[in-house]
Amino acid sequence: MAFSNTIIKPSNNVKMLLAPIVFGNVRSTVQRTSNRKRQCYGTGNVIVKGDSYINHQFRYDTRIVTISFSVEFFYGTNLIK
16 A cells, blocks of 8 residues: 655644544545545545545554545535536
8 A cells, every 4th residue: 555745734624523633643644536435534425436535544542543534524625526
């Protein structure tokens, strides 16, 4: 699995949701294209196959936890496709 050195900046919604436990322990945050149906951690909406999403990995209690966000929620915008 390849990781990018590109810094991705989340919206204020994501920071408020995860800041207490996550952003000090970020392993990687990468924008990807979904190969299967996923669920946005922030909104609970479905991310369908073929859509872009944000894959966020962090360390928590000696484990690597991966969560997915829709691009719209992560960046705090209402993008129209």
